[in-house]
Amino acid sequence: MKASAFSYARATSVVNALELLAAHGDKAKVLSGGQSLMPAMNLRLISPELILDIGEIAELRGIAVRGGVLAIGALTRHVELARSPEIAAHAPLLTEAIVHVAHPAIRNRGTLGGSLAHADPASELPACMVALDATIIVRGQAGERRIAAKDFFMGIYETALSAQELLVAVELPVARKNSAHFFCEFARRHGDYAIAGLAAQAIVEGDVFTDLRLGFFAIGDRPVLAKAASRLVNVAATPAVLFEASSALGEELDPQEDQQASASMRRHLAKVLLGRCASALLGRPDLDAGGPV
Amino acid sequence: MTARIQISLDVNGERVDAHVLPRLNLADFLREQLQLTGTHVGCEHGVCGACTVRVNGEIVRSCLMLAVQTQGASVETIEGLSDSGEIVDLQAAFRDRNALQCGFCTPGMLIAAQDLLKQTPDPDRERIREHLSGNYCRCTGYQAIIDAVETTARVRMGRKP
Numbered sequence: 228m229k230a231s232a233f234s235y236a237r238a239t240s241v242v243n244a245l246e247l248l249a250a251h252g253d254k255a256k257v258l259s260g261g262q263s264l265m266p267a268m269n270l271r272l273i274s275p276e277l278i279l280d281i282g283e284i285a286e287l288r289g290i291a292v293r294g295g296v297l298a299i300g301a302l303t304r305h306v307e308l309a310r311s312p313e314i315a316a317h318a319p320l321l322t323e324a325i326v327h328v329a330h331p332a333i334r335n336r337g338t339l340g341g342s343l344a345h346a347d348p349a350s351e352l353p354a355c356m357v358a359l360d361a362t363i364i365v366r367g368q369a370g371e372r373r374i375a376a377k378d379f380f381m382g383i384y385e386t387a388l389s390a391q392e393l394l395v396a397v398e399l400p401v402a403r404k405n406s407a408h409f410f411c412e413f414a415r416r417h418g419d420y421a422i423a424g425l426a427a428q429a430i431v432e433g434d435v436f437t438d439l440r441l442g443f444f445a446i447g448d449r450p451v452l453a454k455a456a457s458r459l460v461n462v463a464a465t466p467a468v469l470f471e472a473s474s475a476l477g478e479e480l481d482p483q484e485d486q487q488a489s490a491s492m493r494r495h496l497a498k499v500l501l502g503r504c505a506s507a508l509l510g511r512p513d514l515d516a517g518g519p520v
Numbered sequence: 521m522t523a524r525i526q527i528s529l530d531v532n533g534e535r536v537d538a539h540v541l542p543r544l545n546l547a548d549f550l551r552e553q554l555q556l557t558g559t560h561v562g563c564e565h566g567v568c569g570a571c572t573v574r575v576n577g578e579i580v581r582s583c584l585m586l587a588v589q590t591q592g593a594s595v596e597t598i599e600g601l602s603d604s605g606e607i608v609d610l611q612a613a614f615r616d617r618n619a620l621q622c623g624f625c626t627p628g629m630l631i632a633a634q635d636l637l638k639q640t641p642d643p644d645r646e647r648i649r650e651h652l653s654g655n656y657c658r659c660t661g662y663q664a665i666i667d668a669v670e671t672t673a674r675v676r677m678g679r680k681p
Contacts, residue, residue, distance in 0.1 A: 228564060229548070229564070230543045232541070232542075233543060234522045234542060235542035235586070237588075261584055261589070262566060265545070265566070265584040265586075266565035266584065269583065278542060278586075306578070329566075330569070330655075331579060331632070331635065331636075331651055332569065332572055332579040332580050332581050332654055333584070333654065335579060335580055336580050336584065336585065417649075417653040
């Protein structure tokens with residue numbers, strides 16, 4: 228189908244964009260890369276009165292490392308994340324995850340800010356932000372708010388962003404010593420939305436996790452930072468410990484059912500991912516040997 | 521407020537000036553206003569890849585881009601790539617390998633495959649599959665398409681097909 232009629236404004240700066248958002252509120256929709264917004268409009272799932280194109284705002288672009296912080300502008304495209312040496316050095320989880328986001332033609336247009344503001348629970352980048360303990364920076368006419376990623380995502384397509392605010396950047400702590408990451412997802416076709424996926428960031432000292440952040444996606448109404456991770460931290464990993472963590476994960480998750488998978492299948496896949504993650508990051512094939520627990 | 525907006529862009533090397541409604545996507549602009557009907561419209565929500573074109577040298581879904589967003593851009597369609605001879609060998613390989621039947625996906629496949637070969641001159645079959653994963657073909661079963669791209673890569677690398 229075709230999008231219904233709307234009017235169009237091209238913002239010249241963040242200040243200009245915020246003025247337009249203040250004037251139009253939730254009747255306006257921000258167009259970044261358009262790779263989720265355009266399908267939704269073409270399918271007539273949404274029919275905004277005004278499309279506010281922020282694509283020309285240069286101040287929203289760029290990747291920079293300052294001190295211990297990696298700052299990524301909202302308009303940074305997926306292809307730029309994939310090719311960035313700064314991202315590969317300081318947040319390699321993103322480099323690995325990004326090739327699972329849709330297909331090359333979509334990664335050439337889609338942006339980090341757009342993906343996060345859209346907040347599809349099956350998409351990869353929100354879960355990466357939660358695993359990486361990112362800070363989402365949003366700006367409104369009253370000023371800037373800094374929101375922890377785990378508090379930013381509030382439901383299906385729902386975030387802490389108000390209709391008068393613009394997501395301007397993301398800040399990530401740079402990878403610490405002994406950092407390790409894991410990314411895996413199950414999808415019907417390479418590049419499709421995941422049926423279940425895991426983005427994990429860890430600190431491994433010797434053969435023990437001293438920190439572990441598990442960001443599951445496509446298994447709830449938002450990315451899930453699994454509490455069960457704590458059961459694997461500062462303990463010698465044994466099959467029994469993994470079994471306990473896996474059981475706790477199963478209790479903790481509340482997966483949705485859809486045409487792709489039942490809730491129990493998603494719970495099962497999440498446990499499989501946990502086993503693979505622990506096994507891969509600790510270099511312990513035995514932990515994954517028995518398959519899901 | 522939903523008035524037409526003036527845009528100037530470059531399409532296949534020619535300057536184009538037009539007035540377009542904001543809702544008009546790039547695929548429909550190319551097909552209906554410029555009669556460049558080699559760009560096909562399949563799903564209209566970014567899944568099938570039939571509408572793939574190049575904008576500023578990078579492949580995009582033309583159904584997921586508004587015509588107004590191409591202000592100042594350089595757009596290349598299958599007509600441009602065909603006329604310039606850039607993909608003549610790839611097109612011949614598609615024909616020789618029976619990599620098309622109905623032809624609906626072919627313009628998008630060719631543009632996506634050429635994009636891969638420009639970035640990765642010697643891809644293995646897995647890499648070819650990955651790069652073409654966003655382009656649906658309902659006729660060939662894909663094997664022949666992978667064959668054609670692999671053959672073209674080999675010939676361009678100066679090896680036997």
